[in-house]
Amino acid sequence: MRTAEINYRWYGHVPITTTLVAAIGILVLLAAGIVFGVGVWLAQKNTFDLLRENANQVISADVNQIKHYLKPAEYQTQFVAEMISRGEVDPLDRATFRTILKGALAAAPQIESVVFVSGDFESFGVSRITPAGKSSLSILESSEVVNIKENMEMLLSGPVWLPPIWHDMHQMTYISRAHPVEYGGLVIGTLIAEVAVKQLSKFISMDGFEAAGNPFILYGLDHVLAHRLMIDGYSGLSTESPLPRLDLFSDPIVSSIWRSEARSETEKHMLEGPDTHVAEVSGQEYVFIFKTLMDFGTEPMIVGAYFLSSDLPAEIKRMTASLIAGLSVLLLSLITAMYLGQRIARPIVRFSTAANRIRDLDVSKVEELPDSMFRELSDQAVAFNAMLRALRWFERYVPKNIVEQLIRHGDIDASVSDARQITVMFTDMVGFSAVSEGMRAEQVAAFVNHHFSIVVQCIENEGGTVDKFMGDAVMAYWQNNEEQGHSAERACRAALAISAAIRLDNQRRQLQNDPPIGIRIGIHSGMATVGNIGTPGRLNYTIIGDTVNIGQRLEQLGKKIYPSETEVSILISANTAEKLSSKFTTIAAGSHRLQGRITDVDVFRLE
Numbered sequence: 001m002r003t004a005e006i007n008y009r010w011y012g013h014v015p016i017t018t019t020l021v022a023a024i025g026i027l028v029l030l031a032a033g034i035v036f037g038v039g040v041w042l043a044q045k046n047t048f049d050l051l052r053e054n055a056n057q058v059i060s061a062d063v064n065q066i067k068h069y070l071k072p073a074e075y076q077t078q079f080v081a082e083m084i085s086r087g088e089v090d091p092l093d094r095a096t097f098r099t100i101l102k103g104a105l106a107a108a109p110q111i112e113s114v115v116f117v118s119g120d121f122e123s124f125g126v127s128r129i130t131p132a133g134k135s136s137l138s139i140l141e142s143s144e145v146v147n148i149k150e151n152m153e154m155l156l157s158g159p160v161w162l163p164p165i166w167h168d169m170h171q172m173t174y175i176s177r178a179h180p181v182e183y184g185g186l187v188i189g190t191l192i193a194e195v196a197v198k199q200l201s202k203f204i205s206m207d208g209f210e211a212a213g214n215p216f217i218l219y220g221l222d223h224v225l226a227h228r229l230m231i232d233g234y235s236g237l238s239t240e241s242p243l244p245r246l247d248l249f250s251d252p253i254v255s256s257i258w259r260s261e262a263r264s265e266t267e268k269h270m271l272e273g274p275d276t277h278v279a280e281v282s283g284q285e286y287v288f289i290f291k292t293l294m295d296f297g298t299e300p301m302i303v304g305a306y307f308l309s310s311d312l313p314a315e316i317k318r319m320t321a322s323l324i325a326g327l328s329v330l331l332l333s334l335i336t337a338m339y340l341g342q343r344i345a346r347p348i349v350r351f352s353t354a355a356n357r358i359r360d361l362d363v364s365k366v367e368e369l370p371d372s373m374f375r376e377l378s379d380q381a382v383a384f385n386a387m388l389r390a391l392r393w394f395e396r397y398v399p400k401n402i403v404e405q406l407i408r409h410g411d412i413d414a415s416v417s418d419a420r421q422i423t424v425m426f427t428d429m430v431g432f433s434a435v436s437e438g439m440r441a442e443q444v445a446a447f448v449n450h451h452f453s454i455v456v457q458c459i460e461n462e463g464g465t466v467d468k469f470m471g472d473a474v475m476a477y478w479q480n481n482e483e484q485g486h487s488a489e490r491a492c493r494a495a496l497a498i499s500a501a502i503r504l505d506n507q508r509r510q511l512q513n514d515p516p517i518g519i520r521i522g523i524h525s526g527m528a529t530v531g532n533i534g535t536p537g538r539l540n541y542t543i544i545g546d547t548v549n550i551g552q553r554l555e556q557l558g559k560k561i562y563p564s565e566t567e568v569s570i571l572i573s574a575n576t577a578e579k580l581s582s583k584f585t586t587i588a589a590g591s592h593r594l595q596g597r598i599t600d601v602d603v604f605r606l607e
Helices: 002-010 016-043 047-085 094-107 144-150 197-204 314-359 375-397 400-409 432-436 441-461 487-511 546-561
Strands: 111-118 123-129 135-140 160-167 172-183 186-196 214-219 223-226 275-281 284-293 301-308 418-430 465-470 473-479 518-535 538-544 568-573 586-592 601-606
Touching: 047 094, 047 111, 047 172, 047 186, 047 197, 047 284, 047 301, 094 111, 094 123, 111 172, 172 197, 186 197, 197 214, 197 223, 314 375, 418 441, 418 487, 418 546, 432 441, 441 465, 441 473, 441 487, 465 538, 473 487, 473 546, 487 518, 487 568, 487 601, 518 546, 538 546, 546 568, 546 586, 546 601
Parallel strands: 518 568
Antiparallel strands: 111 123, 111 186, 123 135, 160 172, 172 186, 214 223, 214 301, 275 284, 284 301, 418 473, 418 518, 465 473, 518 538, 568 601, 586 601
C-alpha cells in the first residue's frame, strides 16, 4: 500500500534540481546573449549623451528664467518690510508709503501691484492697472485680504507664496508673494506683491525663452498656470476657479499629459534630470520634458515643454528601436525567471514561515501547505500537514506557555517536579445554576465558554498560566521571574482586570434583559510543587500543595465575607498582600479558620 502511494505521487512531479538547472541555464544564456548583442550595438552610439545634455540645459535654463522672473517679488516685499521694521517708513503716512511702493513697482516691471495689509486687515497699495483698465499708478483697496485671512497660519511662519487668486476688478488671476512685517517684535501687517498669470504666460512665450517646442507651467498636477493660450486671459475663471483645470484646458496636448490611456512611458528618452515621457494624442506622438519647481507656491510648479517625436533625429530613432527590443526581451526573460523562481520557491517559503510559527507555538495561524508539482515538495507538504493536524489537537489541551517551558528544558526527562514560589488564583462563577436553568446544552456551553474567555484573557494578559477548568471555575497560577516581576502583583492585576471585564459584561447582559452574573476570586502566594504529575504514560504539568488549597479556600470564603448580591469579590491572603506595592488598595477582612487548616489565615479584600 505504501509503495503504491509513493508511485502514485511520482507521476506529475518533477525533481526540483533538474528544473532549476534547465530553467535558469536557458534564461541566463538567452538574456545574457541578447543584452550583450544589443549592448555592443548601442556602444557605437553616443547620441544619448548629447540628448541628455541638451535636454538638461534647456529645461534648467527655463527654470532659471522663471526664477529670475518671480524673484523680484520676493526682493521688493523683503526690502519694504525691512524698511518698516527699522522705522524708516511709517505705513500710516500714506503719502510717503505710496512713494516707497511706487518705487518697488518701478524696480520690478513684472509686479502688477504692491499692497500692505494691516493687522486689522485694512489694505493700502499701488497698482499698474486702474479699475478702468488704464495703465497707471493708483491707490488700490486689495481683495488680497481674503487670501491673507485664509492663509494666516502659513504667514505666521515667515514669507510665503500664496495660492493663486482671482481679482474681479481686473478680471485677472494673480500669484502673490506675502511677507510679514514686524515692528517692535510684533507682526503689524503683511506686504503683498502680485504677479499676473497672463504676464507670466506672455513671458514663457517670448522668443528669448529657451524651451524647445511649446512651453507651459502647471500649478500642481491639476491646473495650468501659464500657457500661450492664457496671454490675453482665459474664459471661465472665477474666485472659486482662479486657474484653468488641466483636464478641461483648450490645448488638448497639455491636457493629455497625465492621462493614463495616453501616457506611454518609453526608454527612448532616457534623460537624467528632467522627467520625460511620451503621449499619443490624435494619432501623433508627443514628447514631454518637464522639471518640478518647489519655491513659488503651496503647490509645486511643473515647468515643461512638448514637441512631436517625429522631430527627433534618425539616429535616436534607430537607437530607440534597438533599446526597446533589447529591454523587452530582457524584461520578458526576467519576468519568466521570476515566475519560475516564485513557483519553485513559494512552497519552500511557506514551509519556512509555517515552521517558524510552529516553533513559536502559533499553530492556530498556520495554514496547510498546498500540493506541489515537484515530487520532493509534494512529499514535504503531505508530511507537514499531517503533523500540523496533530499539533492543532495538541494545542487545544495544553497551554502554550507550559509547552514553552517544557521546550526550554530540552529533554522530556529533565522536566522534573520541584518546589517554587508561586501565586495561585481560583475563580468561581456566582449564580451559574440560576442563569443556566432552562438553557439547552449548547446554550450552556456557549455561556460558560464566553465567561471563560473573559477570565482567561485577563489572566494571560498578565502572564498567568491557566492550569485547569473545573465546571464553571478556573484555576491559574503565576511563577516569579525577572522579566515580569513578582507573581503576586501580576495575579492581583489580573483579578482587577477580571472584575472590570465582568462588570462591563453585566452591563451588556442587562441591555439584553439577561440576569447579571457574579464571580468570586481567591489569591494566595507561597511555595508549591510545580512539574509533571501522573504516570509515565500520562502526565499533567500542574501545581500541588498547601498553597493551592489555601487559594481555593479563599475563593470559597468569599461567600461569608461578601454580601450575597456582590457582583465581584476578591480575597487575598496576607502572604500575597505583603508583596503588593502601594498602587494596590487592600482592606483587612480579619483572621479566618480555613477548611483543612489548624491555624487562622489573615485575609484581605482587594479593591
